[in-house]
Amino acid sequence: MTSRKLDRDFYARGALEVAPELLNKVLMAPDGRTGRIVEVEAYRGADDPGSHGFRGPTRRNATMFGPPGHLYVYFTYGMHWCANVVAETAGVAAAVLLRALTPLDGLDAMYAARGPVARRDRDLCSGPAKLTQALGIDGALDGSNLITADRSVTIVDDGTPPPPDPAVTLRIGLTNGADLPWRFHVPDAPDVSRR
DNA sequence: TGCGAGATTACG
DNA sequence: GTAATCTCGCAA
Numbered sequence: 337m338t339s340r341k342l343d344r345d346f347y348a349r350g351a352l353e354v355a356p357e358l359l360n361k362v363l364m365a366p367d368g369r370t371g372r373i374v375e376v377e378a379y380r381g382a383d384d385p386g387s388h389g390f391r392g393p394t395r396r397n398a399t400m401f402g403p404p405g406h407l408y409v410y411f412t413y414g415m416h417w418c419a420n421v422v423a424e425t426a427g428v429a430a431a432v433l434l435r436a437l438t439p440l441d442g443l444d445a446m447y448a449a450r451g452p453v454a455r456r457d458r459d460l461c462s463g464p465a466k467l468t469q470a471l472g473i474d475g476a477l478d479g480s481n482l483i484t485a486d487r488s489v490t491i492v493d494d495g496t497p498p499p500p501d502p503a504v505t506l507r508i509g510l511t512n513g514a515d516l517p518w519r520f521h522v523p524d525a526p527d528v529s530r531r
Numbered sequence: 532t533g534c535g536a537g538a539t540t541a542c543g
Numbered sequence: 544g545t546a547a548t549c550t551c552g553c554a555a
Contacts, residue, residue: 377548386548388541396540415537416549433548453551465549509548529549 339492344483347404347423351378351430354423356520358432360496362440365471366488369445371437371461372496375521375528377507379420381429386513389429399479400431407489409468409478416465417474421482421491435508435519437461438527439470446470463529499523 342361347354355378364370379400381389388397388410399408400422408420408431424430439446439460446460450470454460461467468474473489480487502520507513508529521528 379548388548391542394541410548411539412547413537413549414539418548420548431548435548463549469550507548511546 337495339494341483341485342405342491342493344405347421347483348425349423351380351423351432352518354378354421355432355518356502357498358421358434358491359498359502359520359522361498362492362494363434363437363471364485364488364490364492365442365473367442367445367472369442369471370440371467371471372440373434373436373491374438374525375434375436375519377433377435377520378518379429379431379433384429384513384516386507386510386516387429387431389431390512393429397429400429402426402479404430405481405483407473407477407480407482409473409475409480411475417468418464419468419473419477433464434467435464436521436525436528437467437471438525445472458527462527 355376358373379387393401403426406422420431420433460470480489482490499522503523505519507519
């Protein structure tokens with residue numbers, strides 16, 4: 337099976353187009369840890385009150401306003417890292433939050449990173465902060481170029497197509513923009529967040 | 532089932 | 544001060 341990296345054209349569309357296309361792609365992180373993307377959420381800018389980009393650029397969200405195909409990693413709740421894929425074009429806020437993965441390789445390292453709370457494979461990456469912890473993604477990787485894999489993080493297509501009928505639901509954890517159905521996941525995937 | 536806390540960031 | 548793209552442990 338040949339795997340090919342996603343190119344700039346893939347990421348240069350709007351977040352709502354990129355998000356469902358990311359389902360079933362493979363995220364590759366440092367140390368050979370990889371997982372299949374099974375749940376994502378789209379975020380935009382001035383028209384999306386739930387987005388970090390809603391009120392314009394800040395030091396923290398600068399990557400989200402940058403060129404497509406980069407990794408936007410931010411710290412939240414004083415505790416957790418979350419990883420997003422930047423979409424569209426430089427100057428426009430657009431990103432896709434990676435919410436859950438099915439672990440593929442490097443499971444030993446993932447269990448070590450997640451600690452004793454992870455008892456089963458589906459405890460490793462079934463949430464946005466869980467997957468960053470399991471894969472060793474933190475602020476040092478903010479701004480990574482996924483197209484050139486300049487920091488060993490990239491996304492590849494291993495030949496598995498996105499689901500023909502992805503589940504489309506409301507985004508999780510928002511108070512602003514909570515009415516937008518911009519969450520996409522693989523139907524019946526055991527690794528989606530929230531059991 | 533509900534609730535508090537926790538390594539930060541941002542706005543009022 | 545308070546809310547934020549969250550998770551976990553513990554009380555009830």
